[in-house]
Amino acid sequence: MTLAQAPITPELNFECETGNYHTFCPISCVAWLYQKIEDSFFLVIGTKTCGYFLQNAMGVMIFAEPRYAMAELEEGDISAQLNDYNELRRLCEQIKRDRNPSVIVWIGTCTTEIIKMDLEGIAPKLEAEIGIPIVVARANGLDYAFTQGEDTVLASMANRCPKEATTNTEEKEERNGIQKLLNFGKKKEEITATESEYKQHHPLVLFGSLPDPVVTNLTLELKKQGVKIDGWLPAKRYTELPVIEEGYYVAGVNPFLSRTATTLMRRRKCKLIGAPFPIGPDGTRAWIEKICSVLGVETHGLEEREAQIWENLQDYVDLVKGKSVFFMGDNLLEVSLARFLTRCGMKVHEIGIPYMDKRYQKAELDFLAQTCQEMGVTMPTIVEKPDNYNQLQRIKELQPDLVITGMAHANPLEARGISTKWSVEFTFAQIHGFTNARDVLELVTRPLRRNNNLKDLGWNQLVKS
């Protein structure tokens, strides 16, 4: 790893529990990735259990014509009476016929792991036969939690990024959708002028799936510092995957992408910029600073920009200051959120988290420790693979002002007078960068504002204790 700065020794307390906790299945990632990659089709190879999950808990199968489906394994598939290759060919041919995507992503599940279905072996043959790239991602619950599903897909896709920039300019232009957008409608000389706004630096590719407006936003923030992004993994279209050459710098935008980071470093020989994640004004500034510092670009006006954003957040910060928060652990965004909320003046009791890659999250963990020090609060405990039952006992004792939790526990906690916020909302909301910092607090303060609105009702517990 390329860490430019000497680490502060964190005095964080790490624990690990039983892992009897609730979180969404990693196959969830199809819900946002199929939207992000507009020419893709996702095929989840699993059981009725997987399909019913996508349909219900994610509530998304009801929408018109999603570009994903289940390859539902039936008794014959499990007992290996049927030939996996033929079955998958039949389904993929149908998908090609009906939708003709640029790529089919196979999402392996626990079941394909257990029956040892050789997806990696089958894919190249079938790809050659039907003429559509097939990317295989083992987004199974045996090895991964919720958001890590995206990590498995991006790690797999990293291997498909072109190795050399094509010389054809037109094609290159098409390849880089964002750049095109930013230059849209400008004449060639104007583009050259725009190019000159950038500093000279090594190529930089960012990884992590973000909604398009957030991509534009972060791209603009870096552009303000003269940093040009050479590509995003994933891009809006599979056919626009960024060129990645040996020695390129890469930086992640999300804490759950450690496998993708590793793949980019080991397989594509990229240099990883280890930075806190661009969540909250503090995180965004640190992320930009770190990138600039590694690329040798001097920053300007970042401190003022951060200060101005904090000013805009003041009304919400006033609401959370002095309040306490407990993360039950769900989406691996917990450390970044805890760090931002600590900076806002909250006290963090516990950071439950499904999985902790201390190397990939090192800069964020250091930043958390530093923030706690600066804010004069005690270091929270980080509980990996938490035990929900034990956590509920601790919550009962601690009576935090806010619990950030999965969907299964929110209503029962509310009925007991404990305010909650769904962790999953942070996964889907636009929370990255300076501009969106307010949206994070919009979510965090909602239960607190609700409590204010309803405080005269005379009740907040709805079960007999």
Added chain:
Amino acid sequence: MTLAQAPITPELNFECETGNYHTFCPISCVAWLYQKIEDSFFLVIGTKTCGYFLQNAMGVMIFAEPRYAMAELEEGDISAQLNDYNELRRLCEQIKRDRNPSVIVWIGTCTTEIIKMDLEGIAPKLEAEIGIPIVVARANGLDYAFTQGEDTVLASMANRCPKEATTNTEEKEERNGIQKLLNFGKKKEEITATESEYKQHHPLVLFGSLPDPVVTNLTLELKKQGVKIDGWLPAKRYTELPVIEEGYYVAGVNPFLSRTATTLMRRRKCKLIGAPFPIGPDGTRAWIEKICSVLGVETHGLEEREAQIWENLQDYVDLVKGKSVFFMGDNLLEVSLARFLTRCGMKVHEIGIPYMDKRYQKAELDFLAQTCQEMGVTMPTIVEKPDNYNQLQRIKELQPDLVITGMAHANPLEARGISTKWSVEFTFAQIHGFTNARDVLELVTRPLRRNNNLKDLGWNQLVKS
């Protein structure tokens, strides 16, 4: 009147009762006339009572942006503290500003009659002042019933029809919307060819507001006989009102247009073709035959056409044959419908009717008498200005298979096991001509089909008798 055929002496029995009966207010006509005349605006000058009627009973004010409104008379208007001219000018100027219609139709009401508001006096002055034609129709409930509202409007509009064909061909073409439609897309020589499909005859103008598809349909039926329609009153646009010259032949399509007929004869010196109305295959054939005979055009294939329509109706005719029907009286279509249903084999107990112009309806009455004779049934009693209470006693005694009635009595009759059909549906449905004959029976048979469907339920009375 120009009656080519000697009348059969009808042995019909006419009665007149108290007039304590329910029917819609004649201002109802705005509901269909504003749609028919696409560049019009209707202003109903009346009270809250009138406005609430349009809003509720007609259920139409809820729709987006109707081209009609109330000029609601307030206490100051009633007590004549306010100047009618100024008030109406204020409203019409607003209408002109907001909608800019080609014509504003003032619908006078009972109230304008009682307070003797001089609409006919005010209109020409205001028309000159604001530069939009203002047509005044006294569609009040003191003098008229339900559908007669249309009669008052058309009679008033008849006076606005141009007296001479303009020489400018282009303008003429625009004037005649239907003709244009029929020739649409054809080249000039083709039009000439089309013209030659018509026989030579005196100009003919039809009056009565029908939905556009029905207009096209009747136009085509006459074209088949070589008869060309020179115009319709009303046309689709006020600016396309037909030219009416002295001596033109005119024919009505509805039984409630006696005032319009009189106006055309007396004021515009037209010759009225008195025919049964084109409702049912029998009526449509008689109507066409009469028109052709008066215009001196020989008909061809009409008998076969009627027979073929009857054949298409057979399944519905089987359902009504031998059943009895009672008209409580509502929309003045009663005689035409009774005649058609008699021809279908029904027995008609009583024809309640709000108003009976025996001269204008003469051909229809004769045809009814003739039909009764031919079908071997007794002549029904025609009760003008019926008394609903008395009618209900007679219905209780007669137990007809079907009562055609206004909306106020349908549910209570149904609750007593008497099948009903809303008379108002015949006003709004497309019932004229050969093609639509089935639609009439679709409506008439619906309660009978309902009875068939539900006959196994074991109940048909829902009040204790």
Added chain:
Amino acid sequence: MKLAYWMYAGPAHIGTLRIASSFKNVHAIMHAPLGDDYFNVMRSMLERERNFTPVTTSVVDRNVLARGSQEKVIDNIVRKDGEENPDLIVLTPTCTSSILQEDLENFVSRAQLNSQGDVILADVNHYRYNELQAADRTLAQIVKFYLEKGAKKGTVNQEKTANPSVNIIGISTLGFHHNHDCRELKKLMADLGIEINMIIPDKASVQDLQNLPRAWFNFIPYRELGLMAAEHLQREYGMPYVDITPMGVVETARCIREIAKVINQQGGNVDYEEFIEHQTMEVSEAAWFSRSIDCQNLTGKKAVVFGDNTHAVAMTKILVREMGINVVLAGTYCKYDEAWFRKELEPFCDNILISEDNGEIANAIAKLEPSAIFGTQMERHVGKRLGIPCGVIAAPIHIQNFPIGYKPFLGYEGTNQITDLVYNSFTLGMEDHLLEIFGGHDTKEVITKGISADSDLNWTKEAQAELNKVPGFVRGKVKRNTEKFARERNFDQITLEVMYAAKESVGA
């Protein structure tokens, strides 16, 4: 004259007829021209009433006008008296016939001479009062008539019932959900151990009106209908009344506590606190809903409320106090009772609008762009045009306000029904919330509100492209907020940078 496309309250005679035809065995004679009698259609069609509406029109036509209507009106009254033997015949003109300035009182006196039943003229000025006021007046008039009649004969029964009892005043035909509310109120009173002495005018016999004073108190669920009668009964017979509408958990509790007070003041000994606690926490799901995650997502959303006084006031209080929703505008068309409305709602909402002009309300809604509307059928149509969901909470009535399934607005089941209405209005179920958190990817089905007319500002192509990425259902709002921001700062071009600056500044 007033240019009107729509009206909220009907004409006076509708109010009178609603009262007359609610009573059992009362007949109304309308002295009016042909076509003014659509009350019968409304009752028959909207209430799906099995019986003939007991209203007969004595038709005024040109001949009657010429001759004078006295004879015809009297004939029709006497005839109806003979045909149906009603206890009472109520004569009413309409806006139209009231202009004739005939001596209808005299017609009535004359008709009374030959009638077995009572005959009265509904005493209402048809140009000063609307449907609601006329109904209130007619009900008070009939109550007064029979109590005075009874007083003369000494038959008014003033002995209080042994157990606490109530008269429920104001349940009427063609009232907004009155039938279901009445069933719920009967259940509530039974739960509270309160006997029902009378319910008027719904299905009540006028002969029984002299038993009204037997009840311990009168209960007026709707402010618009019954207050005049209650005040008369208080004045003449010292009967207290409760006029708190039991709509929403908070107001229902307040209403029940007021009832307890009134009963205990008369020597009763009731304590309903445990009942209120149990109903609030266990029977009604509304209190729990307000704490649940579903409701949390509604926190701070903007709503507009418009209706009659009773429902607009109660609904605003529920939205604000019980659900944490921000009512940016509350309004009523009950102009005649404006002061009460203002007093009740001033602490609860940003703006108040008192108006009978639907155009004014429509414009306010378009400008405020709330997330949901709670109004009448008219506001529902406005909402449809603007792509804003609307829950219907008040008359003018419509066939949809006469559901066959049980849907009260009052009492504890009412709180459940209202919760569904609110929840479904705001989010159309979980669906829309999911759409929102998933970034509105199902954009094909989302109602898009047309972006307002071309602005004077220049959007760069990039900014326009960015705007198009915003989900349809908030795009208009983002656009307007951005433009407002740009105008305030005198930018004439909207770039990506301006868009983000606007977002940072106003949370657009």
Added chain:
Amino acid sequence: MKLAYWMYAGPAHIGTLRIASSFKNVHAIMHAPLGDDYFNVMRSMLERERNFTPVTTSVVDRNVLARGSQEKVIDNIVRKDGEENPDLIVLTPTCTSSILQEDLENFVSRAQLNSQGDVILADVNHYRYNELQAADRTLAQIVKFYLEKGAKKGTVNQEKTANPSVNIIGISTLGFHHNHDCRELKKLMADLGIEINMIIPDKASVQDLQNLPRAWFNFIPYRELGLMAAEHLQREYGMPYVDITPMGVVETARCIREIAKVINQQGGNVDYEEFIEHQTMEVSEAAWFSRSIDCQNLTGKKAVVFGDNTHAVAMTKILVREMGINVVLAGTYCKYDEAWFRKELEPFCDNILISEDNGEIANAIAKLEPSAIFGTQMERHVGKRLGIPCGVIAAPIHIQNFPIGYKPFLGYEGTNQITDLVYNSFTLGMEDHLLEIFGGHDTKEVITKGISADSDLNWTKEAQAELNKVPGFVRGKVKRNTEKFARERNFDQITLEVMYAAKESVGA
């Protein structure tokens, strides 16, 4: 493998968990990988449940796979037994973990040794049975377990109650409107003078299951859940059961008459005819609605029905027999019970479709173009795309099937709710009927269904113009009917004349 975009019934473990978590003080242990535990989310969010769902996952991860799961599963069972003292712990795998082919029976026996409560393994094949079948089996298994246990100890209570009594079997958490149906059934039984002995599994204690035989009969409102238990009770304890779903006035009457028969056969003496008559004519508005003018307008309209066996069969019968609507297609996704479905509905509808493939149903609907659909959430979405209204009558469940307001499908209030559903689905209130009779003049707001892909036929400009005059909501149908007519007669051009001829011929 099956390419699936949607499924109607969930996997087996959902059925097992619905039963386990419906009982009081029963805990389930799911032996499954992370992420398979979304049952807890569904229960918490859809039911807005205030309590924690009593289901704990014993997580299978890579380590567990390597070491074997026995120790972890047993530890988790024993731990939960200690933490919550449940009467019963039910162990279930999911589709995934069931492939491991571990000896779970042995795990359970081992865990039982160290547990105070009972421990059982839900005995279900996860690849052969779906949610509905698994729920039926698990309920029967638990009933059998406790009756056998009681039989061994001699504690099964077989003494019949003094008065007629019933066990209602099949009310479960996450069931389609089960909570409201249950309330309505309790009311119905009370009205019939029948005591409720037990309701299972909803909030029942497993310890009380040995009192089941005290009831005079068992009642199975839903065919999908409870029949196996009822059959066991009939076989072992000679208890008769009634399995007629009381949905709609006709079937409710038939159900009540069957109950009377069962009671009278056991020495009771009940006659419910008067009750049925009163409820049908006065309490339910459904019978009256079927005669009313509103319903007359539905006569002969085309509908498609699709759902589980219980609701699809009952709904089809209601539409056909009680409302005179033409059900052109009725279907079910309960393939395993196909024979019963066909037998029940063959006399009532034109076509029957048995399928679990939502694409097949969607295509059938698109082809048949009914005026309304009564189906599941999936059909509702199909309807949305096609512009055809859809009333939801069956699971899969959705937040909208857990309304807070009272909305049963069963019993007499159920008939009212269903009437509203039908009426609103067909006409969206009076509005659309008015639109139709007024010639659809408000075309701006009418949902238009896109006309099908370009045809091989040539429409003249006049005919095209004429077609455009047809209101949007029937235009597609007119177009297709006209083209069908033209094709059959080998016309390659559609003129005005052809259009009218088509209308005369096929009533297009």
